Amino acid sequence: MAGLSKDVMYNAVISNEEQYDGVFFYAVKTTGIVCRPSCKSKVPNRDNVIFFTNLEEAIRQGYRPCKRCRPDIGPCYAPTIDAVEAACDIISQEYDNPGLLRELPHRLGISSSHFQRLFKKTIGQTPKEYLQKIRIAKAAELLSNSTISNIDVCLAAGFTNLSSFYAAFRSEIGLPPKEYRQEQARKGSLQ
Ligand SMILES: [Zn+2]
Structure with missing residues (x-):
């Protein structure tokens, strides 16, 4: 998950760190809700938290997008360099997926045009290149x-x-x- 440990992710959830929005999502087993890291809702018990890089995967597993932080509405706040790092990780692992470039922005929770700009600015190449x-x-x-x-x-x-x-x-x-x-x-x- 972009090389992030569960400790780092859980701490990001506790402190509502916006810079992780778009990098991962967290779901709470007891409520069945999936949130962005920055969500201001009550901090869940660590044992009940599951992390996802992909919102769709959380939804497939039966979680509902939080009404408060709306992880299902993109583009999210301000995805940073972490989203690009996550994209690079995914590309290096899933290069053989022909539809990868189409799926990527959605999986990262950011709009396609924002993703293109952010990636090019950070890496100096387009995602396609x-x-x-x-x-x-x-x-x-x-x-x-x-x-x-x-x-x-x-x-x-x-x-x-x-x-x-x-x-x-x-x-x-x-x-x-x-x-x-x-x-x-x-x-x-x-x-
Ligand atoms: Zn939320």
């Missing part, structure tokens, strides 16, 4: 270290079709996947 670099690195690794076909590499790296995979690969690596694989094999046999 950042994701593409990770996907291509993964594809290059598979091309070097496995014998699976180009289409399987393409899908494993999160691309949905070969033409977008080839175009992205060429632009990052400078070679088509097939030539890259041959070159890596040549280098390997020289060692």
Whole structure:
């Protein structure tokens, strides 16, 4: 969860820290309500708290959005650099999900346009560019270290079709996947 420990998250809930809004949500087992960290409602007993990075997941598990802090209404207050960190964590773990970029802002509880701006400002790349670099690195690794076909590499790296995979690969690596694989094999046999 963006590398945050339960202690850190629980303390953020106790002190209503707005900077964690959009980074995680907390739900209270006894009330069935899910809140933003900054919610001013009564601090729940720690044993009854569950943390989520994703509001939808909390709702799927039967929690209702709090009427007071409205975690279901975005954009939330002022998501900070933590939301970008959370986005980077999610991208590096779920790069193979083709719909990831569409889902991300919603999962972080911020609007799509705000997310784009915040990410670009913090990282210096758009979320799409950042994701593409990770996907291509993964594809290059598979091309070097496995014998699976180009289409399987393409899908494993999160691309949905070969033409977008080839175009992205060429632009990052400078070679088509097939030539890259041959070159890596040549280098390997020289060692
Ligand atoms: Zn609340």
